[in-house]
Amino acid sequence: MTNNEYLTEVLESQKLADDSKELKELQEHRADVEKLLREHFEDSSPTIRYGGSKAKGTLIKESYDLDIICYFPNDDTSAGDSLEDIYNNVHKALEKEYYVTPTNSSLRLKSKETEALARDFHIDVVPGRFTDESKTDCFIHQAEADKERHKTNLDIHIDHVKDSGVIDAIRLLKLWKVRKSLQFKQFVWELLIIQLLEGKKSKSLDDQLSHVWTEIRDSQEPIKVEDPANPNGNDLSKIFDSGIWQLLSSSAVATLRAIESSVWESVFGTTKRLGNVERIAALTQAAASATIRTKPWSDRME
Amino acid sequence: MSAPWHKKDPSQLSRLKEDLEKKYPDLYLTVEGDLVYLRGTIPILHDDAELDRFQVEVMIQPDFTKNIARVRETGDRIHHTAYWHTYIQGGLCITVPEDWLIDANYTSLIAFLDGPVRNYFLGHALAECEIKRPMGERQHGSKGLYEAYGDMVGSSQPEVIEKNLEYLTKKKIKGHWDCPCGSGKRLRDCHRSDIINLQKKIPRWVAESALKRLREHKQREHLCAKQSL
Numbered sequence: 035m036t037n038n039e040y041l042t043e044v045l046e047s048q049k050l051a052d053d054s055k056e057l058k059e060l061q062e063h064r065a066d067v068e069k070l071l072r073e074h075f076e077d078s079s080p081t082i083r084y085g086g087s088k089a090k091g092t093l094i095k096e097s098y099d100l101d102i103i104c105y106f107p108n109d110d111t112s113a114g115d116s117l118e119d120i121y122n123n124v125h126k127a128l129e130k131e132y133y134v135t136p137t138n139s140s141l142r143l144k145s146k147e148t149e150a151l152a153r154d155f156h157i158d159v160v161p162g163r164f165t166d167e168s169k170t171d172c173f174i175h176q177a178e179a180d181k182e183r184h185k186t187n188l189d190i191h192i193d194h195v196k197d198s199g200v201i202d203a204i205r206l207l208k209l210w211k212v213r214k215s216l217q218f219k220q221f222v223w224e225l226l227i228i229q230l231l232e233g234k235k236s237k238s239l240d241d242q243l244s245h246v247w248t249e250i251r252d253s254q255e256p257i258k259v260e261d262p263a264n265p266n267g268n269d270l271s272k273i274f275d276s277g278i279w280q281l282l283s284s285s286a287v288a289t290l291r292a293i294e295s296s297v298w299e300s301v302f303g304t305t306k307r308l309g310n311v312e313r314i315a316a317l318t319q320a321a322a323s324a325t326i327r328t329k330p331w332s333d334r335m336e
Numbered sequence: 337m338s339a340p341w342h343k344k345d346p347s348q349l350s351r352l353k354e355d356l357e358k359k360y361p362d363l364y365l366t367v368e369g370d371l372v373y374l375r376g377t378i379p380i381l382h383d384d385a386e387l388d389r390f391q392v393e394v395m396i397q398p399d400f401t402k403n404i405a406r407v408r409e410t411g412d413r414i415h416h417t418a419y420w421h422t423y424i425q426g427g428l429c430i431t432v433p434e435d436w437l438i439d440a441n442y443t444s445l446i447a448f449l450d451g452p453v454r455n456y457f458l459g460h461a462l463a464e465c466e467i468k469r470p471m472g473e474r475q476h477g478s479k480g481l482y483e484a485y486g487d488m489v490g491s492s493q494p495e496v497i498e499k500n501l502e503y504l505t506k507k508k509i510k511g512h513w514d515c516p517c518g519s520g521k522r523l524r525d526c527h528r529s530d531i532i533n534l535q536k537k538i539p540r541w542v543a544e545s546a547l548k549r550l551r552e553h554k555q556r557e558h559l560c561a562k563q564s565l
């Protein structure tokens with residue numbers, strides 16, 4: 035198998051089919067969330083749409099979070115006077131049905147079931163307000179940043195990625211980032227990849243990936259990335275601070291070393307995945323064949 | 337306080353880095369003061385197939401190998417409740433620490449990842465499918481400690497377990513001591529050979545650690561029970 039055939043297999047193994055259990059569940063939850071928000075903010079008529087990887091076509095099985103944007107008209111104040119009010123009011127509305135974890139700009143939804151069944155729905159709701167009547171640019175609240183608001187444009191971001199011609203490389207490098215638990219904003223990672231692969235669309239996947247890692251390895255300073263939704267206004271330099279860059283760089287070094295001394299499988303591992311029934315059987319078998327047997331405990335009281 | 341393990345012998349750290357690159361390439365190692373962290377993902381592989389993958393942070397404490405590494409799941413997948421076997425202060429209760437510290441491979445972090453950590457995740461992946469953990473699970477709190485230490489010393493009676501652990505913390509076993517089995521006989525006339533055998537299996541420092549943990553838990557539970565009255 036050639037490197038490209040292997041990488042294509044990796045991509046295939048990360049595909050979430052439209053009729054997959056995970057995607058169906060997500061779509062059901064999305065419908066519930068949309069209904070809840072529409073009913074709660076009946077007077078505001080918010081725009082509710084898919085954002086993030088679902089809209090951009092960069093979804094991968096190992097990180098299939100769904101962004102649902104909920105943007106209010108620019109002249110509407112019934113959802114809240116300030117962006118922070120909107121954020122808090124959407125939070126309150128969602129809390130009726132979900133366990134909500136606030137993050138910088140979004141609200142993470144989890145089920146309110148009993149502890150045994152409580153689980154993450156992989157849904158982030160991003161509240162915001164359009165900047166004008168054209169309903170294109172939008173301001174979103176930032177709880178943990180210097181600037182309280184962040185100007186963005188969903189369509190520009192979606193088109194920027196969709197038209198990049200390097201979606202496969204983006205999906206593979208997203209998988210790489212997820213597996214390495216590198217914690218920085220995915221959309222900035224996508225922007226960096228697109229920037230580094232400018233003029234390299236026709237290259238093979240393995241060349242594209244190696245190029246991105248090599249550029250990162252060779253750059254002592256964090257590479258500057260421009261936000262196409264607000265080129266002069268949004269400062270993304272803080273996303274790649276020197277600590278994150280060092281981590282990213284050393285991960286790139288290790289990956290390039292692995293490719294040089296071994297094969298591409300050492301980067302993305304096996305592509306063999308099992309169906310649910312086979313997976314459960316294999317998990318049971320793996321547990322049965324373990325030579326060291328240990329049991330989990332908890333320091334909590336009954 | 338003595339120097340942390342990775343400063344005492346820096347070659348251990350280099351070896352660990354090399355081993356991780358080979359066995360767990362998606363875990364990266366960072367040294368933060370006296371602590372060593374591994375962050376990234378751990379795949380659960382079996383017969384060439386990847387069955388699952390978990391995002392983790394493994395914190396190796398300065399007194400490694402006298403204490404097991406602390407593992408946190410960072411993908412927000414495992415809820416912080418007793419049901420899913422987590423510590424009150426966060427992190428996964430992979431196993432009763434002394435269960436691992438008496439294993440022959442306890443000094444190897446890779447063996448810890450291959451053994452107890454993998455076992456935990458295997459069990460968790462099945463529990464998510466509402467299937468019982470195949471290796472079982474300990475009860476919570478001191479009950480679980482009694483289970484674990486009971487398995488170690490071969491008894492299910494709390495008094496016998498504690499007495500055995502207490503004797504195992506001693507440098508020398510004296511024949512005139514009461515036998516821990518509760519028979520009322522002297523040790524030399526009852527289970528002395530069993531204690532001697534246990535000494536070979538359970539090092540003194542592990543028995544001390546177990547006894548300390550047990551007493552702390554009992555005290556905490558006693559206080560909580562008193563407060564709830």
